Every structure is written in structure tokens, then in C-alpha cells.
Amino acid sequence: xxxxxxxxxxxxxxxxxxxxxxxxxxxxxxxxxxxxxxxxxxxxxxxxxxxxxxxxxxxxxxxxxxxxxxxxxxxxxxxxxxxxxxxxxxxxxxxxxxxxxxxxxx
Amino acid sequence: xxxxxxxxxxxxxxxxxxxxxxxxxxxxxxxxxxxxxxxxxxxxxxxxxxxxxxxxxxxxxxxxxxxxxxxxxxxxxxxxxxxxxxxxxxxxxxxxxxxxxxxxxxxxxxxxxxxxxxxxxxxxxxxxxxxxxxxxxxxxxxxxxx
Ligand SMILES: Nc1ncnc2c1ncn2[C@@H]1O[C@H](COP(=O)(O)OP(=O)(O)O)[C@@H](O)[C@H]1O
Ligand SMILES: [Mg+2]
Numbered sequence: 001x002x003x004x005x006x007x008x009x010x011x012x013x014x015x016x017x018x019x020x021x022x023x024x025x026x027x028x029x030x031x032x033x034x035x036x037x038x039x040x041x042x043x044x045x046x047x048x049x050x051x052x053x054x055x056x057x058x059x060x061x062x063x064x065x066x067x068x069x070x071x072x073x074x075x076x077x078x079x080x081x082x083x084x085x086x087x088x089x090x091x092x093x094x095x096x097x098x099x100x101x102x103x104x105x106x
Numbered sequence: 107x108x109x110x111x112x113x114x115x116x117x118x119x120x121x122x123x124x125x126x127x128x129x130x131x132x133x134x135x136x137x138x139x140x141x142x143x144x145x146x147x148x149x150x151x152x153x154x155x156x157x158x159x160x161x162x163x164x165x166x167x168x169x170x171x172x173x174x175x176x177x178x179x180x181x182x183x184x185x186x187x188x189x190x191x192x193x194x195x196x197x198x199x200x201x202x203x204x205x206x207x208x209x210x211x212x213x214x215x216x217x218x219x220x221x222x223x224x225x226x227x228x229x230x231x232x233x234x235x236x237x238x239x240x241x242x243x244x245x246x247x248x249x250x251x252x
Contacts, residue, residue, distance in 0.1 A: 022157045053153075055154055056154060056212075059215055060210065060211050064210065084143075087146070087150075088219065
């Protein structure tokens with residue numbers, strides 16, 4: 001899985017893409033963890049702009065990244081979440097335990 | 107005229123079929139003229155049900171996943187997802203939000219999401235025999251001719 005990311009001032013932004021389901025989640029999870037381990041950011045931003053579909057496997061991806069950032073005493077932010085993934089994240093109350101920077105305009 | 111439409115699919119419990127299953131149901135459901143939101147809910151529920159067969163019903167082997175879709179009167183999509191896998195010992199527990207017997211790549215939210223995204227949801231299971239999810243989603247009829 002190739003995920004585009006960039007780092008600035010110890011802020012790591014990772015752009016998630018495509019369809020996040022059980023088939024793809026493990027690899028996405030591992031890639032996100034690897035990037036966090038390499039860059040040790042103070043803030044990690046997961047950008048959902050190009051996520052075309054997400055089921056509850058994506059919740060596990062976010063929780064995994066959140067645990068990783070908590071260990072580093074950093075923060076996890078989610079941004080640009082389209083309506084479908086947002087509804088799935090909200091079903092798990094993710095908006096209560098992570099920061100959502102910007103929602104995608106509907 | 108009104109002969110109700112349906113489709114039946116059977117495929118092995120390979121994770122690559124998750125995307126196929128939800129796309130197939132989305133194409134079938136298109137005749138009900140759903141909104142993007144409605145289609146998103148349906149795809150999510152199908153993905154959850156099929157994933158559960160793949161991950162939980164057949165943890166160590168491949169087995170058949172049966173997917174049936176029907177159009178019922180009043181613009182209702184009727185879905186059945188069935189496996190002949192290990193079954194569920196305690197359904198109440200399985201329905202609990204965040205409960206999972208899977209690893210840390212599972213969230214335990216699949217059943218909760220199916221229940222809340224669909225109009226009707228029914229789960230039946232026999233340990234050692236398999237599990238069936240039966241769900242319905244009413245598609246709101248919007249303006250325009252049909
Ligand atoms: N088809 C199935 N066959 C066997 N067990 C199942 C099936 N579907 C669900 N389960 C059980 O119910 C639990 C909860 O399912 P779910 O809410 O989808 O969460 P998750 O898939 O993340 O574990 C699973 O962990 C599993 O123990
Ligand atoms: Mg599940």
C-alpha cells in the first residue's frame with residue numbers, strides 16, 4: 001500500500017485513499033504505524049479526502065493510530081471526511097475521542 | 107409488470123470478495139433509485155455482513171458465502187447473507203457495541219452498524235452450523251416519474 005504523506009514541524013499528514021475494508025485495512029494500519037514510528041510526530045493527521053468507501057475496519061485503523069499517538073503523547077486529527085466514512089466513524093463515537101479538523105462539505 | 111426482481115450469489119470467503127459483494131448489491135439496488143446516502147448505508151451493511159463470514163465464520167479455511175438480494179413491494183431491498191461456518195454461541199454478546207472475538211484489526215462495531223443503518227435487521231445462528239443475517243432497507247421514493 002502506497003500512502004502519500006508529508007511532514008512539517010513534527011506534524012505528519014497521511015492521505016488515505018480508496019476503499020478501506022477488512023481486505024485493505026491491515027496493510028493501511030501497518031503503513032500508518034510505520035510512518036508514525038519513523039517520523040515520531042507530535043501531531044498526526046489522517047486525511048480522508050480520497051476515501052471512497054469505509055466500513056468498520058476503518059474504525060480499527062483510526063483506533064490503532066490513536067493508540068500509537070497516545071504512546072508518543074501526541075495528538076491524532078482526522079480531516080476532510082466524506083459523508084459515508086463520517087457516518088461509520090460517528091457510529092463508533094470516534095468524534096468524541098479524536099479531533100476532527102474539517103469535515104468535508106456535503 | 108410486477109414480477110419481483112432478485113439475484114443470488116455464492117462465492118468463497120476470500121477477502122477480495124468484500125468489494126465485489128458490496129458493488130454487486132449496489133448495482134442491483136440501483137433500480138430502486140436510491141440516494142448516495144442510502145446506497146452508502148447499504149454498501150456498508152453488506153460489507154459488514156460479508157466480512158463477518160470471511161473473518162469469523164471460516165477463521166481457518168475457505169467456505170461458501172451466500173448472498174441473496176430481492177426487491178420487495180414498496181421500494182424495499184431485502185438482503186440475506188449466509189454462511190455455513192462456526193456460528194455464534196452468544197448472540198446478545200455479539201451484538202454488544204465494541205464486542206469482538208477478533209484481533210486488534212477488528213472494532214466490534216459491525217453488527218451495531220448493520221442494525222442502525224438498515225430498516226430491519228435479524229441475526230440467527232447455530233453453533234457449528236452457520237449464521238444468517240437478514241436485513242431490509244426501505245428506499246424513499248422521491249419525486250419524478252417511475
Ligand atoms: N458470521 C459470523 N460467524 C461467526 N461469528 C460471527 C459472525 N458474525 C459475527 N460474529 C461474532 O460476533 C462478533 C461481533 O461482530 P461485529 O459486530 O461485526 O464485530 P467484529 O467483526 O469487528 O468482531 C464477532 O467478533 C464474532 O465473534
Ligand atoms: Mg464485523
